[in-house]
Structure formats: structure tokens, C-alpha cells
Amino acid sequence: MAEETLAEEPQTEDQLVIRAQEALSSCNWVIGECASEWTQKYARGRTDADFGSMIGLSGDQVYQRRRVWETFADVNTDYTNLKWSHFYVALNWDDASECLQWANEIEATVAEMKAWRRSQHGEDLTAPAEEEAPFSIAPDYLQVGDNMVREVADVEGEGRSLAGAGVGSSGERAETVNSAPRESSGNSEYAPFGQGARGDASSDENEKREGPSSEEIYKRACASIEKVVVALSPELIEDFREMPLELQQRFVNAVKNLQSRTAGLS
Numbered sequence: 001m002a003e004e005t006l007a008e009e010p011q012t013e014d015q016l017v018i019r020a021q022e023a024l025s026s027c028n029w030v031i032g033e034c035a036s037e038w039t040q041k042y043a044r045g046r047t048d049a050d051f052g053s054m055i056g057l058s059g060d061q062v063y064q065r066r067r068v069w070e071t072f073a074d075v076n077t078d079y080t081n082l083k084w085s086h087f088y089v090a091l092n093w094d095d096a097s098e099c100l101q102w103a104n105e106i107e108a109t110v111a112e113m114k115a116w117r118r119s120q121h122g123e124d125l126t127a128p129a130e131e132e133a134p135f136s137i138a139p140d141y142l143q144v145g146d147n148m149v150r151e152v153a154d155v156e157g158e159g160r161s162l163a164g165a166g167v168g169s170s171g172e173r174a175e176t177v178n179s180a181p182r183e184s185s186g187n188s189e190y191a192p193f194g195q196g197a198r199g200d201a202s203s204d205e206n207e208k209r210e211g212p213s214s215e216e217i218y219k220r221a222c223a224s225i226e227k228v229v230v231a232l233s234p235e236l237i238e239d240f241r242e243m244p245l246e247l248q249q250r251f252v253n254a255v256k257n258l259q260s261r262t263a264g265l266s
Contacts, residue, residue: 013042020055028084028234029076031055032069035062064234067091079104085238086110093117110235225258 016034023030038051048066049059072087081104089110090096095117103113115125240248
């Protein structure tokens with residue numbers, strides 16, 4: 001009897017945080033459950049972002065998991081063939097129960113469930129779907145603008161073309177090169193590899209481009225990280241276990257290395 005009573009005692013805030021941390025790589029349901037219980041018992045004016053900071057997720061990611069848990073916690077075990085992402089996309093559907101039931105019966109993917117729902121509503125499946133996520137994947141401060149995309153491209157190397165760069169820009173470069181005619185008169189002793197072709201060494205030294213400043217490096221790093229955060233939607237995270245093991249390990253190592261390098265910043 002004592003053991004049963006102990007098991008029914010509410011979890012402390014620290015226990016909720018630890019349990020959610022342990023579930024990061026395996027179970028969105030557990031994270032949602034912990035976030036919901038924490039909000040009800042311990043938040044005291046704090047937000048999903050505060051809980052997220054304790055377990056390593058953004059406030060928006062915590063909000064997603066908490067909403068899904070609070071909406072489907074009492075029925076999710078009835079759909080044994082569905083993933084968490086099925087419930088995520090159906091969160092605001094008025095016919096969620098019907099769609100989830102259909103998907104569970106035939107073990108449909110998220111994409112198949114969404115297509116079936118469109119067909120039930122009489123939509124043309126050959127036309128692009130006009131739909132939005134149940135809620136924002138990331139808050140405004142995580143949205144990636146054009147400038148960020150350009151900065152990320154710069155980090156990847158000058159040999160990579162920038163996203164959205166038109167043919168015109170390369171055409172201008174080609175025209176600039178071709179518009180310098182070879183001199184047919186004047187100093188006939190000139191040779192492209194001659195002694196005077198390179199100019200004054202001191203002027204070359206002065207014109208040498210300096211490397212990026214610390215501020216610029218942090219800006220580029222922010223752009224890259226923000227871009228990854230936006231891309232890591234719940235559906236993408238659900239697919240992680242289906243990736244090749246080598247890629248999984250590489251991704252996990254990259255995240256751990258980033259955490260190790262930035263451990264002293266906060």
C-alpha cells in the first residue's frame with residue numbers, strides 16, 4: 001500500500017525536468033505530459049520558453065508538444081498504428097477523430113492522411129494544398145530572412161552559388177572580364193607573367209582582405225543555427241530514426257559538440 005501511495009504522489013519540478021530531458025530523443029508524448037503538468041503546478045507566471053530552457057528545447061517546441069498532449073492524451077493509445085506527428089497535424093481539425101481513425105485502420109502515413117482528408121472535403125488533389133501548420137513552427141525571432149540565407153551561403157564557401165542569385169549577376173561578371181581588351185600598342189615588352197605584371201608588392205599587402213570579425217562569425221553562426229531550428233519540424237524529427245545510422249551518429253555528435261563549445265555562454 002505504501003508503494004502504491006508513493007507512486008501516486010505528484011512529481012517535483014526537478015523530476016519533471018529530468019524526465020522531459022530523458023525523453024528528448026525518444027518520446028514527444030512524455031515531453032508534452034511533463035510540460036502540461038509543469039504548467040499547471042509549477043509555472044507561476046513562467047512560460048513554455050522557461051520550461052524549454054531547462055530541457056533544451058525552444059518555447060515553441062514545448063508549446064507544440066504540450067498542446068498535442070492536452071488534446072489527445074486521453075485517446076492516443078487507441079491509435080496504435082500512428083505516430084505523434086499524425087496527432088500534431090490534426091490538432092486543429094474539426095474532423096480529427098475521423099481522420100485519425102482512418103489512418104490508424106490502414107496504417108497511413110501523415111501525407112496519406114492529409115490527402116485523404118482533402119479528398120473527403122472535395123478538394124482537387126492535383127492542386128497544391130492550401131493549408132498551414134497547426135501553429136507556428138517557430139516564433140518570429142527564429143524566422144530566417146534573405147540576409148541570413150546569404151550569410152549562410154558565405155560560410156559554406158565562395159564556390160557555392162547564393163540562393164536566389166540570378167543569371168544576370170554571373171553574366172555581369174563575365175562581361176567585366178571580357179570587357180578588358182588586350183593592349184595592342186604601347187609597351188611591347190609586357191608579358192602577363194613578367195616582372196612588372198604583378199605590380200608593387202607593398203600595395204598588394206595593403207589590399208589583402210582581412211578575415212571576418214568575431215561579430216560577423218557570430219552573425220553567421222546565428223543564421224545557420226536558426227535555419228536548422230526552423231527546419232527541424234516535428235515530422236522531420238519523427239523521421240530521424242529512419243535515417244542511416246551513420247547520419248544519425250553524425251548529427252548527434254554535431255549537436256553534442258555544439259553544446260560542449262557553448263556550455264560556458266549562458
